[in-house]
Amino acid sequence: MTSQVRAPRAPSTSKGAAKPAPGVKSAGRGRPSKGAGRDLKETILDAAEGLFARHGFHGVTIRQVAAEAGVDTALIHYYFGAKRELFDAVFLRRAEILNSARVLSMDAYEKSHPGAMTVEGVIEAFIEPLLRISQDGGQGWKSYFALVAQVNNTPAWGGETMARFFDPVVHRLVDTLKIVRPDAQDRDLYWSYQFLTGSMMLALSETGRIDSLSGGECHSSDLGAVRARLFAYCAAGFEAVIARAPRG
Amino acid sequence: MTSQVRAPRAPSTSKGAAKPAPGVKSAGRGRPSKGAGRDLKETILDAAEGLFARHGFHGVTIRQVAAEAGVDTALIHYYFGAKRELFDAVFLRRAEILNSARVLSMDAYEKSHPGAMTVEGVIEAFIEPLLRISQDGGQGWKSYFALVAQVNNTPAWGGETMARFFDPVVHRLVDTLKIVRPDAQDRDLYWSYQFLTGSMMLALSETGRIDSLSGGECHSSDLGAVRARLFAYCAAGFEAVIARAPRG
């Protein structure tokens, strides 16, 4: 009864760079709206990313995205299909970059500290890539982290997507921690990770709450301050939970 | 073609016997949908609370709330006004209960441990009331915690409300911690609290993520497991951050 989602004419395939260059848009005389010579598709994703991060999936309309990107709403459907597919595209775009950066970081740490790894070192290798990317990656990445934090706390919604893309790297963390603390119980590691990810995502989403709470002494945008404390905080937490070893 | 004269309501059919259960309100035989003879206003708040918690403010329509509560949409506007006011009413209903429970808990701890308070003890006094209420308070409270967690991570939206209602008790926590660790810097305490609240809210929202992540070994509904670890985890984190005392 509901109109089935018709896949838009797929613009060639999706893989690789064989895309026939959808026309360097604003170069010639297409739309004069957006200045940069970037692909329109990326422009749409950027607009959607920022809006979704601020207002959530349901808080954003296709028309808002279109207005922000300076395109027609039909063009968004042409490229991405339904609204939910647009959201997924936003989510996917940076997920793989994130995952490979984290795996690389943990690989490097493991290799550079043979037989001498510490809990704090492992945790730093797990978190640091995100802090670095957020600091160096520009506004797009900051929006993305806010988006992930939001999805993380709205399980009924993107929970499955979360799991599909981020569980592997979490298992990698747990496996490495088990090398460092072979006697630790899985339960304790998983719960400790749950605590860690809550802290980490809230810090990365830079909600600004700490700014007013601290009367201006702390700033949520100060990721250096996060770096200076979060690793030690989480590592001590892990150690305490492992040491206590409750049979819960 | 739009506005034609509204005919006075047609006398309809025979008003004889077929009138279906007029809404007698509070006492006796209200709505058959909700079992208890509670006020309709509370029924509406309950419905709205559950839906807002699952789908967020924009993901819920007045009509959905009305259907869930078994009332007419106009009745919701009659009692609460605009949609946003309904949301605020949901948020407010339990906020004060929460705050007084926490203040009471910290008062009790402070009085019962004169000169012998510990960081972990203070943190337990701060968090434990929430765990207890969530365990004993029924589904309504669980929805409420999920709602708060969501608002906490969507700053552009309810950030101001969050601050107005929950900042005082946080300042109380910080003040008490300064008694226990007089040499601790404010910066460190605020950042540590930020990490704590991220962990705590994620645990309280019971997203179910840990269930699949751990392959069924942990359950997000197992607040006993949280209690057995979270206090120690956070306390160790606080101590580590204080001890490190970075000048960030």
Added chain:
DNA sequence: TCTTCATTTCATCACTTGGTGAAAAAAGGC
């Protein structure tokens, strides 16, 4: 009884939502 008043229902409004088909415009190969 008759009147009053808070509550509840009904019908509807003005507008927005996601989504679509077809035409128009570029881009490109020949």
Added chain:
DNA sequence: GCCTTTTTTCACCAAGTGATGAAATGAAGA
């Protein structure tokens, strides 16, 4: 130039959206 394919715009729809005025209802007083 001509013809084909991809990209972009335009007009529009069916189904909702939040919200409201007014009528209907029922309990409580007078």
